[in-house]
Amino acid sequence: MIAILPVIIGLHYLANRLGLPPAVPLLGGGCLMAFLPGLPAFSPDPELILVIFLPPLLIDGAWGISVRYLRKHIIGITSLAVGAVLFTTLVVAAVTHWLFPSLPLAACAALGAIVSPPDAVSARAVLQQVKLPRRVLMLLEGESLLNDATGLVLFRFAVAAVITGAFSTTQALGSFAILALGGAAIGAAVGVAWVLIGRRLQDEYLVITSALLVSWAAYILAEQLHVSGVIATVIAGMICGTNQYKVFTAAGRVRGIAFWTVTVFLMETAVFMLIGLSLRGVVERIGGFGMALEQMAVPVLWILLALLVARFTWIFLSDGAISLCRLLGMKRYTPLGARGALVLGWAGVRGVVTLALALSLPEDFPGRDFILVSAFAVILCTVLVQGTTLGLLIRWTGLVPPESDKPRLSMSEAEAALMQVQLQVVQSKAYDEEGKLIHPQMLEQYRKKASIYANYAGQESVLAPTVHAHFDVVLEAIAAAHAELIRLHKVGDIDEHTLVELQKNLDLEELTALAIRT
Structure with missing residues (x-):
């Protein structure tokens, strides 16, 4: 782990110089490190990897997400986080069963559940490099935060069906509802508890530390109670983020942002390095690269194709359904259009959750070797290919944020409004009860600042x-x-x-x- 740190610095610097998403060289560097002579084989405990890395990275995304825009686009997000994952799982399962008729259908469904949900960490690593319309960005962020819960539920039921030989659709739907609602309740309880406790700690270092612990508290508590840890973490993060200004002081925010930014950076980069390091164990298990290319290359390409076709099909059909509804007079929702749907479909990047689920399969699970290879290939191809070309696709389609995405006030206009409020307070306090001016320099200072800000607003390019x-x-x-x-x-x-x-x-x-x- 210590040796990884200088490698992370070097690869991240290289990504910045080459204009690449950082995930690309980090993942490639991890793969190369995995086969360096003298380094031990890296065999991670998948449950441990999920517990350590997933909650803080999930809560970081949920902390800053706009609840108002999330509510506005909740139907689209649910369609992607639940509908698209379920549809993709079914398509991949059907293609896998066609390729390997002897493989149990439940095992094929397990592969579909493993590769179907785009990853929050990978998605953010890619989205940080591009500029998208707010609606598309909100759909991708919301999907990546919530779809892991759907994938995890489908995966668990598929594995259970292989082991027990039984599956009940009614039971699966009921269990999903319990997992989702239970996770939301745990997350809400943890988030509210942090707000109440954080306001009483009166020490910025304790508040920052407690904020870090929220993610693990929500995730582990929910998993111990057998509900969705992912949804619990996301809900807790949204509550904490909404109420952060009631808890943090100015100094706490400055220190907290600095601490959290570095922590998330190290975790994100370490995740991609660890994914790359895991390649050696996967390759050794199946008998080397030669065996993988000879026996699994073509089937894996079919899985990749099925994955892409399923995602694009679901997104374009959903957009078409919205267009049809508008033709029938139901104009509440607006379709994305071909360009938005194309970018949304291409942005499905997989990562740590896909790898962790694949590695967690029992040793005697039917088709485990093929599932491992397919999962790793999906991660490599989506990160290395889709991650590096998403910016090019956005430029090619000409998809830019519309004017409606812009806030009513610009940055300088908002600053001028804040300065006017400050001036009003200073003016009210600048005179004593007898009307004598007691703070002349302060009043003059704020009048001058208010005038400067007011003159600057709307003339940014000139001044x-x-x-x-x-x-x-x-x-x-x-x-x-x-x-x-x-x-x-x-x-x-x-x-x-x-x-x-x-x-x-x-x-x-x-x-x-x-x-x-x-």
Whole structure:
């Protein structure tokens, strides 16, 4: 794990220089590391991998998701997270059974459930590199957060059907409802508990630590009670994210964002490295690359094709159904259109959940070797091919965020509105009860700032060069102060406490200047 860290830094730097999604070189680097001479074989415990990595990464996505837009697009998200996963599972199961008639249908369904849900971690790693209309982005984010629950339920029932030889559709639907509702209830309870406890901790480090623990608390508690840990984590994250401003102080938010950003970065990058490192065990189990290419290459290509066709079919049929409803007078919903549907279909990237489910299959499970190879091939192809070409596809289709995606106020207009509110408060406090001005400099300062912000709003393109030049000088002055502060400490004129406190003040000044400049 320690050796992986410098590799992550190097590969992520390479991705930035080449303009690639970071997942691509990280996954490739992990695959290469797996076969380096002298390195031990990596055989992860799939349940452990899921518990360690999945909850924090899920809650990070849920924490910042817009609940308002999630409610607005809940039908589309449900269609993808439940309908598309179920349909894809059935299609892949049918194709697998056609390829291997002797393989039990339940085992074929298990493969379908493993490869059908796009992965939240992989999806975000790809989506960070592209700019999409808000509706498409919300559909992809919402799908990736919720579809794992559908895939996990289908997988468990398929495995149970292979082992017991029995399957009940009614029981499966009832169990899915219990898992989903139970998970939502656990997540809501954990989220509310964090809000209540966090407001009483009165220590930013404790609040940050407790926020990290929320993800594992929701996931593990739900799994122990045999309901959906994925849904529990997502619901807890949404509640915490909505109420974060009631819990965090300004200093807590600054420190928390810094801590959480680095934590999520390390977890995301480590996941792709671990997926790549797992390749060696898969290859050795089936007898080497030669055996895989000779016996499984063609069937795996059929599975990949079935996966793509199923996803595109479901998305285009759903969009067509919306268009038909509009023709019949039901105009509440608007179709994505061919370009949006094409991008939505191509963005189905698989990752850690697919690998963990495949590795968790019992040793004597029918067709286990083929399922492992297929799962790994799906991850490689979706990340390396779809992940690298999604940006090209978006540019080729000309899919850009529409004007309706833009908020009513621009950034500068919102800043001007906030400054007017601050000015009103200062004006109300600048005079004593007798009407005497007691804070003249503060009042003048806020009047001047309010005027500057008001003049800047709507004229960004004209005034931006002047603003940039102004804050370039401010940043140079702060840099000079940094250097002088270090010199004063070095010669012994100030102690460590003074150094830390003044450094903190300069850092906040620099962050403010950078934020305004950009």
